[in-house]
Amino acid sequence: MSRGDWRRLDESDVRVRPGKGSRPRSKRRPEHADAERAMVVGVDRGRWTCALDGDPDRLVTAMRAREMGRTSVVIGDQVELVGDTSGTPDTLSRLVRRADRTSVLRRTADDTDPFERVVVANAEQLVIVTALADPPPRSGFIDRCLVAAYAGGLAPVLCLTKSDLAGPEELIATYAELDLPVLVTRSDEEPTELAERLDNRVSALVGHSGVGKSTLVNKLVPDANRLTGVVSAVGKGRHTSTSAVALPLPEGGWVVDTPGIRSFGLAHITPNDIVAAFPGLAETAEECPPGCGHRGAPEDPDCVLENAVTEGLATEGRLLSLRRLLASRAGTVEEY
Numbered sequence: 001m002s003r004g005d006w007r008r009l010d011e012s013d014v015r016v017r018p019g020k021g022s023r024p025r026s027k028r029r030p031e032h033a034d035a036e037r038a039m040v041v042g043v044d045r046g047r048w049t050c051a052l053d054g055d056p057d058r059l060v061t062a063m064r065a066r067e068m069g070r071t072s073v074v075i076g077d078q079v080e081l082v083g084d085t086s087g088t089p090d091t092l093s094r095l096v097r098r099a100d101r102t103s104v105l106r107r108t109a110d111d112t113d114p115f116e117r118v119v120v121a122n123a124e125q126l127v128i129v130t131a132l133a134d135p136p137p138r139s140g141f142i143d144r145c146l147v148a149a150y151a152g153g154l155a156p157v158l159c160l161t162k163s164d165l166a167g168p169e170e171l172i173a174t175y176a177e178l179d180l181p182v183l184v185t186r187s188d189e190e191p192t193e194l195a196e197r198l199d200n201r202v203s204a205l206v207g208h209s210g211v212g213k214s215t216l217v218n219k220l221v222p223d224a225n226r227l228t229g230v231v232s233a234v235g236k237g238r239h240t241s242t243s244a245v246a247l248p249l250p251e252g253g254w255v256v257d258t259p260g261i262r263s264f265g266l267a268h269i270t271p272n273d274i275v276a277a278f279p280g281l282a283e284t285a286e287e288c289p290p291g292c293g294h295r296g297a298p299e300d301p302d303c304v305l306e307n308a309v310t311e312g313l314a315t316e317g318r319l320l321s322l323r324r325l326l327a328s329r330a331g332t333v334e335e336y
């Protein structure tokens, strides 16, 4: 493999296989039997802020050990630390291992980075924050978030803000066939239902600027501003507002704010990745010709997904919703 090919490999695909040959020979590193588990809650220029045992009161700053190679470490990753894990200012521990991920959220390639990167790992939910007005909702954005969630292994939740300005009925109807929990909030009321859904889970929040995401985060995490500073400062001074941080919820669990993410990387996602998140339709898709895009005529005239509807495995609306998502991945739906 050439150097260029290595760069193209997403680091999350690289598995460290601890075979006999790779066992460390030095007695000074006896497989890190004393390593402590932690969750990554902040990342800033080569320093990782980690919560030991996932405890927000035991934050430690770590640097990556050389043996980690190119393995990427992002917010939400479960890692193992050795060395000084006291968390005392100006101490650094060493990050020696990263667990396999249960979910991934990728941001798109852009001018500064030509590769799609995982930016949040292991989040259980993706909360798509959309204002009902000011700015107006864009179903293209919601659809692309849904695709990223389904393909990355996160359960999507739709949070509709600013319900004092417009009603949610139309959007609720649009997504009625997707088993998508929809929560409605407004800034003059407490987001109780949302707080319950986030309780004791790791959830990523995404939304455009101005939709009221900060307003929500401040209600969910009363100390959010100070904590953002603590988590992302990591002993290096300045706080970069574009890096994602995980903020601890008062009753347990974390919300990951993603200020730097404007769009998700969907280029690597195949139609089958999306269909797999649709029980009933996924089984029928196995009867489709190889490489089927599942969008029906004219793009995929031999697609047999309609059979799922005639056989009662899925409703017509559900199939249409799936096909709308497939189209949004293909980039034929208006971009946001």
Ligand SMILES: Nc1nc2c(ncn2[C@@H]2O[C@H](COP(=O)(O)OP(=O)(O)OP(=O)(O)O)[C@@H](O)[C@H]2O)c(=O)[nH]1
Residues within 6 Å of the ligand: 161, 162, 163, 164, 165, 185, 186, 187, 188, 207, 208, 209, 210, 211, 212, 213, 214, 215, 216
């Ligand atoms: N009418 C109304 N306005 C709201 C509501 N929630 C937030 N706003 C207003 O909408 C504007 C944007 O809110 P923010 O919470 O800053 O939105 P954001 O999504 O974090 O935006 P950025 O900070 O730019 O990322 C502010 O002027 C808020 O006061 C709401 O429920 N109803």
Ligand SMILES: [Zn+2]
Residues within 6 Å of the ligand: 285, 288, 289, 292, 293, 294, 295, 300, 302, 303, 304, 305
């Ligand atoms: Zn098909």
